[in-house]
Amino acid sequence: MASTERPEGRGMGDRIYDAIFHSYFWQSIFRSGYPNTPRNQMLAVATNVFLHLHPTRIHRTHVKITHTYCLGGLSFFLFLGLTITGVLLMFYYVPSVERAYEDIMRLETDVRFGILMRNLHRWMAHGMVIMVLMHMMRVFYTGAYKPPREFNWVVGVVLLVLTLLLSFTGYLLPWDQLAFWAITVGTNMVGSAPLLGEPNRFALIGGFEVGPNALIRFYTLHVIALPLLASVFMAVHFWRIRRDGGLARPL
Amino acid sequence: MVAAAQENATSTAVRAKARRQRDEELLVWPDLVFVEFIAAMVFLLSLTALSIAINAPLLDRANPGVTPNPSKAPWYFLNLQELLLHMDPALAGVVVPTIALIALGAIPYFDNTHDGQGEWLSTPRAGRLTFLGAAVGSIGTILLILYDASKHVVIFEGLTGSKWPVGLNFLRTSRALQNDLPWPEWSKKIPLGDFIPSTQLGLPKIVLDLNIAEFLVAQIIPVSTMVGLPILMSIVLWKTGVAKTRRDHMIAQFSGFIAVFIVLTIVGTAFRGQGMELLPPWLVKPPIS
Ligand code: HEM
Numbered sequence: 017m018a019s020t021e022r023p024e025g026r027g028m029g030d031r032i033y034d035a036i037f038h039s040y041f042w043q044s045i046f047r048s049g050y051p052n053t054p055r056n057q058m059l060a061v062a063t064n065v066f067l068h069l070h071p072t073r074i075h076r077t078h079v080k081i082t083h084t085y086c087l088g089g090l091s092f093f094l095f096l097g098l099t100i101t102g103v104l105l106m107f108y109y110v111p112s113v114e115r116a117y118e119d120i121m122r123l124e125t126d127v128r129f130g131i132l133m134r135n136l137h138r139w140m141a142h143g144m145v146i147m148v149l150m151h152m153m154r155v156f157y158t159g160a161y162k163p164p165r166e167f168n169w170v171v172g173v174v175l176l177v178l179t180l181l182l183s184f185t186g187y188l189l190p191w192d193q194l195a196f197w198a199i200t201v202g203t204n205m206v207g208s209a210p211l212l213g214e215p216n217r218f219a220l221i222g223g224f225e226v227g228p229n230a231l232i233r234f235y236t237l238h239v240i241a242l243p244l245l246a247s248v249f250m251a252v253h254f255w256r257i258r259r260d261g262g263l264a265r266p267l
Numbered sequence: 268m269v270a271a272a273q274e275n276a277t278s279t280a281v282r283a284k285a286r287r288q289r290d291e292e293l294l295v296w297p298d299l300v301f302v303e304f305i306a307a308m309v310f311l312l313s314l315t316a317l318s319i320a321i322n323a324p325l326l327d328r329a330n331p332g333v334t335p336n337p338s339k340a341p342w343y344f345l346n347l348q349e350l351l352l353h354m355d356p357a358l359a360g361v362v363v364p365t366i367a368l369i370a371l372g373a374i375p376y377f378d379n380t381h382d383g384q385g386e387w388l389s390t391p392r393a394g395r396l397t398f399l400g401a402a403v404g405s406i407g408t409i410l411l412i413l414y415d416a417s418k419h420v421v422i423f424e425g426l427t428g429s430k431w432p433v434g435l436n437f438l439r440t441s442r443a444l445q446n447d448l449p450w451p452e453w454s455k456k457i458p459l460g461d462f463i464p465s466t467q468l469g470l471p472k473i474v475l476d477l478n479i480a481e482f483l484v485a486q487i488i489p490v491s492t493m494v495g496l497p498i499l500m501s502i503v504l505w506k507t508g509v510a511k512t513r514r515d516h517m518i519a520q521f522s523g524f525i526a527v528f529i530v531l532t533i534v535g536t537a538f539r540g541q542g543m544e545l546l547p548p549w550l551v552k553p554p555i556s
Contacts, residue, residue: 057296070299073292079299083387086306093307097314117328124325135318143314145343156374156521157397159383159390159514166375173372180343187341196329197338205340205347205360213361214471225331264385 069254071262078263083158087151091179092250094144099243101137109189111235113228116191141183148179160264168256171249178246185238188231199234200226335554336541345535346528352543353415353441354489363493367524374517382514390514399509400522403500408530411492415440416545441488445480454479497523 051060058072108123123130161169188199207217222229340348350359383390417439420431437447459475466472504510540551
């Protein structure tokens with residue numbers, strides 16, 4: 017197309033570059049080229065659906081790694097990674113007492129990259145709990161919960177609880193001894209609460225002891241209810257950061 | 268005229284301030300987006316490496332008939348499971364975490380000053396208070412755990428070469444207060460009955476009968492420890508002038524809380540063997556069934 021108008025002597029690289037980045041198709045996705053002026057760079061952030069979670073400009077102290085250590089961002093990144101690996105695991109896993117354990121075994125031995133997916137999901141899950149706790153500490157020690165950010169801290173505490181619940185409900189799914197007894201111990205703690213403890217425990221595991229009902233409840237909570245809830249609270253969390261004027265600064 | 272001039276003046280000042288702030292700002296693209304991208308890649312690669320190197324655990328198929336010893340919750344709940352060993356289960360498993368979460372969420376409403384905002388530990392005494400809070404929290408927790416495992420008895424017997432005096436048996440652990448003191452018979456069951464009509468709401472019956480010694484050991488002592496020691500810490504810090512502002516107290520309390528949380532988690536994970544006995548990590552064996 018455009019290459020006919022170019023002077024001779026253009027190398028193969030230039031022509032491939034043109035064919036890709038100046039193609040009709042590419043330009044239908046990205047309306048402008050690489051943003052290399054400040055104006056275009058701001059537009060790139062403001063008009064891209066994913067990037068526009070960010071403001072277009074940010075105070076220089078907040079770009080320094082040592083201000084946030086990217087901990088909140090990494091929590092979110094792990095959440096996304098867990099969603100992707102989790103969807104792949106769902107292809108092979110049936111939440112029934114008869115099949116769950118065998119499915120995990122088969123996933124590890126018969127499915128290509130199955131064990132990698134499971135390992136990634138497991139280590140990312142532990143990682144997310146740690147990241148969220150460290151993020152909370154970073155927010156505390158930088159005094160970033162102070163007005164007007166009080167409520168976003170509360171949203172954060174809800175996210176912390178949801179993260180723990182996500183991890184806890186996932187723990188039961190492999191249906192091995194580790195899973196079974198960890199959940200038995202954990203739900204027994206709920207059962208010990210005064211007054212509402214026993215009814216709550218019954219509702220949570222669908223019976224008097226961990227069994228098929230508990231498995232299906234934990235599965236449903238783990239793959240849909242809690243992730244949806246966490247997404248809603250994350251959306252609020254990120255929106256509030258923008259509404260509160262970006263990250264906290266000294267007055 | 269004057270008003271217009273004034274307005275003009277302020278708006279110039281405002282504009283100047285805005286310009287100064289602009290100078291301090293960087294563009295999100297490329298400065299932030301690239302940092303995020305690199306952080307994400309480093310994490311993705313190291314997690315992939317970890318996942319290739321270490322497999323997620325998969326034990327035998329679940330068997331309700333075979334209870335492993337010890338049975339442990341996931342690591343982030345082992346702090347609560349550790350508490351469970353020292354007090355009433357309802358207190359450790361439900362009341363404490365609920366109150367801790369509410370208190371955590373309430374932090375910004377107590378400390379709503381702007382002191383130390385937006386910068387790491389930027390108030391004058393912040394570093395020292397972080398250290399003091401963490402030290403009090405971790406040392407206090409360790410001492411309490413050692414006491415409940417009768418380690419003071421071991422140390423006493425090792426140092427003096429003689430047995431722990433029988434008369435002091437009630438000081439072996441906190442539970443010994445109940446078991447090794449001559450509590451009168453009447454105090455073991457004070458019939459308060461079950462007059463709360465919870466069954467009419469379809470809830471379990473609540474029997475309020477009271478065993479004073481049990482109540483003391485499982486409720487009163489743990490609650491006064493968990494509430495009293497932090498308050499005591501703040502009072503001491505305040506009287507000695509180490510903590511002056513709300514932010515100061517918040518830093519000490521939060522650091523103490525995090526230290527307690529970490530110590531309890533580590534002890535519950537690595538120092539509790541069969542029968543949840545307190546052991547050094549190298550003696551903690553995998554659970555037996
Ligand atoms: C799933 C969990 C969470 C995710 C994905 C998340 C994500 C984020 C992100 C991406 C930021 C931007 C700055 C940064 O990266 O540090 C942020 C800021 C913030 N987060 Fe979180 N967060 C989570 C949990 C929490 C928790 C547990 C708390 C506190 C209890 C919290 C309180 C805050 C506050 C107050 C800010 C504003 C910080 C500032 O202005 O400097 N978040 N969060």
